[in-house]
Amino acid sequence: MSKQQEKLDQAARAAWMYYVANNTQHEIADHLGISRQMAQRLVAYAVEQGLVRVSVQHEITDCLALAEQMKARFGLSLCRVVPAGGESEGLRRMLAVAGAEVMTQFLQSEAPIVVNLGSGRTLKAVIDELAEIDRPQHRIVSMVGAIATDGASNRYDVALRTAEKTGSKYFMLPAPLIADSAEDCRQWCSHRVYRVVSELSAHADVTFIGIGSVGPGCPLEEDGFLSKEEIGQLVSEGAAGEIIGHAVNHEGHPLSSPITDRVTSLQLPTAADRPVIAFAGGASKHSALNAALRGRWLSGLVTDEESARQALALTG
Known part of the structure; x- marks a missing residue:
């Protein structure tokens, strides 16, 4: 030893x-x-080292009530609301613990399933909280390009880590998240391997995603996918947030822009078709989360008290 x-x-x-x-x-x-x-x-x-995992069995009454209101208001089949936590790492940890419980419900399936995964910090935290479970029969699909702008691996592509924890087969999207041009994007998306992964993703049994803000210092800018000027352009064109790289406006409709024409990410399945579950919380995500809810992109959500309250108030 x-x-x-x-x-x-x-x-x-x-x-x-x-x-x-x-x-x-x-x-x-x-x-x-x-x-x-x-x-x-x-x-x-x-x-x-992750040997200890905390489980709180008693759910807070206010959080349960908010979850039920969110389900009724936005047509969600699943909603978990954790206590408010501002913008702290503690909030991300609470979202991660609750999110891992939700994800495990699907991954425990003995029957083979196809699992779509987006990317991002919160989703990565969820995966970090997952316990290892042997499911070699599952297939894990990355919906976002595994290549960063400078050619490095996308550090927030969580599909590989999930496949390692489950022993599942991993399908990588062979493209950068954002191509250099619309023509370059078309070339990436016409690659045979890209089409194979896209076809598999379209038949996924469940999709897990994060929701990203769009604004100064947002992850797309911080991680070097888009410049400060390009982020400013998206904001001026009405972007409220992004879902696996695809910008949406405040009503949740896909944003039409020369920049969005360069995004290689796969398309989300219709929420009413198969489960699409998001993990997102904190004040910086309010605008993006509201857009995703208004656009009816989601059938499930793990969020926090403050985010749920403001979403309900804004649509009330």
Whole structure:
């Protein structure tokens, strides 16, 4: 056994004693024959390595009520609302934990399924929270280009990580998220492998996506997919947000623009056809989330209290 494996085993043992058996750090130290400081570090290491997953069984009444209102107002078949958390990493973690629970319901299927995945920070956090589950019969499809503008791998393409956690087959979209020109986009999208992946995606059993803001400093600009000037152009043309790279206006309709003509991402299935579930929250996502809800792109949503309240108030 390697030293790394020994450390993980020791950390897991400490985590079981602390979180399940309710032992104190002093008791853990005595039982394992280590110092209290080492026991404390082992418990922290277990959390850091993802060995500990928190599940809160009692759902907050206000959150349950908001979820039901969101389902009724926007025709959602599934909605989870987590407590408000501002713009903190804590909010993203809450969304990730709730999102992983929702995603697991589908991934646990014994029957083979095709799973579409978008990209983005929140969706990546959801995947990080997923427990490993052996499902080699599933097929995982990336709906966004796996190549960044500079030729590097898109670090927020989460499909490969999901395939690794499930042992599923992974289908990569062989294109950059945004091509250099509309003609270049047509060439990427006419590639044989692109068409094969597109056809598989069109028959997916479920789709999981994030929702992106469009504005100064948004992820599309921060990650180098579009310039500051191009983001400004999209805003001036009425962009409220983006869904897997496709810009939508405030009513949720696809935005027609020379920039959107360069997006290679696959098309979302109709929400009424098969489940399309989004994970999004925080004030910076309000405009984009409202647009996605108005456009009826979603059949499921995991969001936070503040986002749900403002969506309901804005459409009331």
